[in-house]
Amino acid sequence: MATIAAAAAGLALAIPAQAQELRVGLSAEASALDPHYHNLTPNIQLATQVFERLTDQDANQAPQPMLAESWKALDDKTWEFKLRNGVKFTDGSDFTAQDVIYSFCRVPKVENSPSSFVVATRPVDTMTAPDPFTIRMTTASAYPLMPQTVFSVAIMSAKQAGAPADLKFNKDGCEGVAAWPKTDDFNKLKFAGTGPYKYTQYLPGDRVVMERNDSYWGKKPAWQKVTMRPITQSAARVAALLAGDVDFIENPPIQDLPRIKGNANLDLVQGLSNRVIYLHFNYLDDAPPGVSDSGGKNPFRDKRVREAISLSIDRDAIVSRIMGGVAVAAAEFLPNPLAGTNPGIQPQKPDVDKAKKLLAEAGYPNGFGLTIGTPNDRYINDAQVTQAAAQMMARAGFKVQVDAMTQTTFFAKRTKREFGIWLAGWSADTGEMSNSLRALAGTPDAKTGFGTTNPGGYSNKAMDELLTKALTTVDDTQRNAMLAQASRMTMDDFAVIPLHFEVTVWAFKKGLTYEAQVNQYTRADAIGRK
Amino acid sequence: MLAFILRRIGQSAFVILAMAALVFLSVFAIGNPIDILLAPDADQIEREQAIVRLGLDKPMWEQFFVFLVNMLHGDLGRSFVHGSDAVHLILGRLPATLELAIVALFLAALVGVPLGVIAGMKSDTWVGRSIMTGSIVGFSLPNFWFGIMMILLFAVELQWLPSGGRGPTGTLFGLEFSLLNPAGWPNLIMPAMTLAIYKVSLVIRLACAGTREALLQDYVRFARAKGLSRTRIIGVHVLKNILIPIVTVLGLELGSMIAFAVVTETVFAWPGMGKLLIDSIARLDRPVIVAYLMIVVAMFAMINLIVDILYSVLDPRVRITETAG
Numbered sequence: 001m002a003t004i005a006a007a008a009a010g011l012a013l014a015i016p017a018q019a020q021e022l023r024v025g026l027s028a029e030a031s032a033l034d035p036h037y038h039n040l041t042p043n044i045q046l047a048t049q050v051f052e053r054l055t056d057q058d059a060n061q062a063p064q065p066m067l068a069e070s071w072k073a074l075d076d077k078t079w080e081f082k083l084r085n086g087v088k089f090t091d092g093s094d095f096t097a098q099d100v101i102y103s104f105c106r107v108p109k110v111e112n113s114p115s116s117f118v119v120a121t122r123p124v125d126t127m128t129a130p131d132p133f134t135i136r137m138t139t140a141s142a143y144p145l146m147p148q149t150v151f152s153v154a155i156m157s158a159k160q161a162g163a164p165a166d167l168k169f170n171k172d173g174c175e176g177v178a179a180w181p182k183t184d185d186f187n188k189l190k191f192a193g194t195g196p197y198k199y200t201q202y203l204p205g206d207r208v209v210m211e212r213n214d215s216y217w218g219k220k221p222a223w224q225k226v227t228m229r230p231i232t233q234s235a236a237r238v239a240a241l242l243a244g245d246v247d248f249i250e251n252p253p254i255q256d257l258p259r260i261k262g263n264a265n266l267d268l269v270q271g272l273s274n275r276v277i278y279l280h281f282n283y284l285d286d287a288p289p290g291v292s293d294s295g296g297k298n299p300f301r302d303k304r305v306r307e308a309i310s311l312s313i314d315r316d317a318i319v320s321r322i323m324g325g326v327a328v329a330a331a332e333f334l335p336n337p338l339a340g341t342n343p344g345i346q347p348q349k350p351d352v353d354k355a356k357k358l359l360a361e362a363g364y365p366n367g368f369g370l371t372i373g374t375p376n377d378r379y380i381n382d383a384q385v386t387q388a389a390a391q392m393m394a395r396a397g398f399k400v401q402v403d404a405m406t407q408t409t410f411f412a413k414r415t416k417r418e419f420g421i422w423l424a425g426w427s428a429d430t431g432e433m434s435n436s437l438r439a440l441a442g443t444p445d446a447k448t449g450f451g452t453t454n455p456g457g458y459s460n461k462a463m464d465e466l467l468t469k470a471l472t473t474v475d476d477t478q479r480n481a482m483l484a485q486a487s488r489m490t491m492d493d494f495a496v497i498p499l500h501f502e503v504t505v506w507a508f509k510k511g512l513t514y515e516a517q518v519n520q521y522t523r524a525d526a527i528g529r530k
Numbered sequence: 531m532l533a534f535i536l537r538r539i540g541q542s543a544f545v546i547l548a549m550a551a552l553v554f555l556s557v558f559a560i561g562n563p564i565d566i567l568l569a570p571d572a573d574q575i576e577r578e579q580a581i582v583r584l585g586l587d588k589p590m591w592e593q594f595f596v597f598l599v600n601m602l603h604g605d606l607g608r609s610f611v612h613g614s615d616a617v618h619l620i621l622g623r624l625p626a627t628l629e630l631a632i633v634a635l636f637l638a639a640l641v642g643v644p645l646g647v648i649a650g651m652k653s654d655t656w657v658g659r660s661i662m663t664g665s666i667v668g669f670s671l672p673n674f675w676f677g678i679m680m681i682l683l684f685a686v687e688l689q690w691l692p693s694g695g696r697g698p699t700g701t702l703f704g705l706e707f708s709l710l711n712p713a714g715w716p717n718l719i720m721p722a723m724t725l726a727i728y729k730v731s732l733v734i735r736l737a738c739a740g741t742r743e744a745l746l747q748d749y750v751r752f753a754r755a756k757g758l759s760r761t762r763i764i765g766v767h768v769l770k771n772i773l774i775p776i777v778t779v780l781g782l783e784l785g786s787m788i789a790f791a792v793v794t795e796t797v798f799a800w801p802g803m804g805k806l807l808i809d810s811i812a813r814l815d816r817p818v819i820v821a822y823l824m825i826v827v828a829m830f831a832m833i834n835l836i837v838d839i840l841y842s843v844l845d846p847r848v849r850i851t852e853t854a855g
Contacts, residue, residue, distance in 0.1 A: 031611045039569035112613035114567035119576055183613050205801030206696050231799040243685035243693040408814045411565035446574035
């Protein structure tokens with residue numbers, strides 16, 4: 001009996017002796033610790049671990065309860081969120097509806113924000129708290145995506161920031177707040193969140209250190225201390241993992257995957273991402289840049305030409321040869337089972353003969369010349385994918401050239417419409433189809449907010465109408481059916497040609513686990529132990 | 531002497547002004563930062579607001595004018611990406627780069643000068659020849675390749691040294707230095723060696739050429755004839771004479787090591803100024819790029835000034851010709 005007790009005691013002692021510290025190598029650094037400062041993935045993925053939101057995104061980006069336990073639409077224009085009771089910020093203050101109002105108010109007040117989260121707060125017209133654990137929001141028109149949208153707004157403590165007790169929401173910021181917290185003060189770790197971790201050290205360019213929040217309301221994360229280090233150079237990131245300097249890295253380069261798989265001490269996880277790589281067209285210019293021998297016409301306005309391009313590309317070959325199998329051929333903007341996708345839709349099968357026939361019908365029996373613009377440092381193997389697509393298109397009779405450049409030049413040129421056809425990528429932050437359709441296929445219009453990444457000016461009034469209708473339909477099933485139909489319309493018109501979805505890879509020491517996130521986030525609270 | 535220094539300072543000021551114009555205008559040619567900074571799904575309203583927030587709606591000449599006026603007040607702008615003062619941001623990264631450059635400089639001098647002198651003295655033996663051949667290797671190895679090979683050998687295979695990053699630091703005047711904390715030294719070794727390898731080769735070649743030339747000079751023969759010891763001839767007479775070009779070059783190289791340790795810092799994820807520069811270029815953070823280059827220009831102007839003054843101390847003839855000319 002005594003021996004068993006001793007053995008049990010020994011076991012109990014052995015467990016805390018296990019490594020309690022996790023070191024993570026990231027491919028990009030957050031620009032600040034202020035969760036309202038910069039609406040970009042490296043910042044959001046870091047902030048979610050410290051500053052929670054009303055809703056979370058699950059591994060498939062569907063909204064999940066977080067600081068809100070439940071929500072419902074009271075009518076077309078009113079949303080009600082029931083807040084979680086008994087949640088504390090890491091400074092000891094209690095979480096109430098005041099904090100939600102304060103956080104929504106602060107978003108438009110962040111100074112020098114390079115990319116603001118106001119896109120998430122702007123739809124909210126009024127916000128009230130009927131009791132300390134209920135939030136009611138109204139919108140000017142029906143806004144069904146509120147549960148997805150509130151994920152963008154991190155909740156900070158109003159009390160800690162010195163907000164008045166009788167805080168009133170106002171669309172342009174709360175009334176009665178004398179001074180708003182400064183981004184630099186977040187960098188000095190002055191503000192607390194409710195998340196599973198709290199920041200303990202921030203050395204810009206070098207590391208962010210977090211410690212477990214022991215009074216966390218939810219599931220306790222596996223690690224006492226987490227160090228996040230930006231190692232932007234991918235070979236160095238892999239070397240750091242191989243050398244044992246870090247335990248976990250994101251985005252190892254494809255060419256290093258066999259080496260990691262062959263290493264007995266390492267493991268990896270792959271997950272389909274929401275990022276689609278696609279070809280997009282210039283519809284607006286009569287003579288699009290880079291197009292030659294087209295008889296003075298814009299050939300991309302002809303649906304048969306676009307279909308011929310789609311038919312000439314062998315997506316499976318790109319996936320297996322260029323992407324090393326670490327990608328999935330795409331049939332629309334988002335992979336199944338994300339909201340608003342068509343369950344049965346299949347990626348286009350290549351058919352060069354049919355492509356030639358369509359080209360001849362369109363009046364280009366000898367093809368025509370075109371130049372594909374592509375970034376060469378933004379997406380996984382982006383320039384190689386474009387090269388491969390160009391060669392495949394050449395088989396159908398196109399005379400294709402590739403113009404590859406660094407992303408900073410590429411995006412500026414794309415906005416100025418200096419390409420006739422280009423390759424780019426899109427990830428839907430909300431994890432549902434309306435986001436992609438609005439940005440890539442909607443008719444550009446500042447009033448509707450459509451077409452923000454549709455510089456080529458594709459316009460399909462029927463699709464716009466259906467999308468507008470879907471965006472005001474609160475019922476999830478009905479809305480998703482409409483979105484699926486709108487997506488089908490866009491694909492049938494070959495408005496944009498999807499090629500593949502990127503697959504995100506995380507590599508780590510044996511004995512760790514990771515739940516792959518479709519939004520490509522790396523979160524320490526999702527890293528477990530076997 | 532004073533006139534000499536004043537004239538040099540005037541020249542430096544002119545260089546800084548000319549560079550300000552050049553740097554500011556060329557940064558505009560790279561691209562529009564708004565496309566990189568904004569979240570991809572930002573709508574048109576947010577886009578317009580961000581452009582106004584960052585001052586990108588103003589014409590270029592106006593932006594340049596504002597920049598010049600602010601520069602004369604010592605303000606080089608605010609980072610688009612981080613939202614904080616650009617100079618503050620850069621200087622915050624200075625200690626990391628500075629200690630890397632200084633360690634590399636010492637390595638270069640302490641390894642390069644003796645090897646170069648030996649190679650110069652024994653230029654016809656296998657020792658001299660192998661030192662010179664080795665220096666060619668040091669010249670021709672690309673910096674990033676050497677860094678990655680070192681990581682593979684010492685970090686991945688042997689696991690003797692950490693693969694990158696900055697280790698624990700000690701504090702001096704409120705600034706963090708790894709040199710002050712022995713636990714941080716292992717992190718410093720590989721980046722400093724990577725940064726030093728090219729300079730070592732450079733110093734070897736300079737010292738070797740200088741020694742060979744000096745050994746044929748009359749004063750060396752005279753010293754020999756006078757019966758001075760070999761150590762004294764080499765250690766005092768030869769060394770002193772070959773040091774002028776080496777000091778010049780190392781001075782300039784210190785500048786370039788501080789300013790452009792970009793590759794080394796990227797490979798080793800070393801949080802210095804070079805890493806900041808490359809990150810800023812990738813994100814088109816114009817104010818940081820411009821502020822960085824301005825600081826670098828000012829630094830080079832300073833170093834040149836100091837080197838010129840050092841010259842005139844080491845060799846009075848420089849001062850005399852300057853005054854006469």
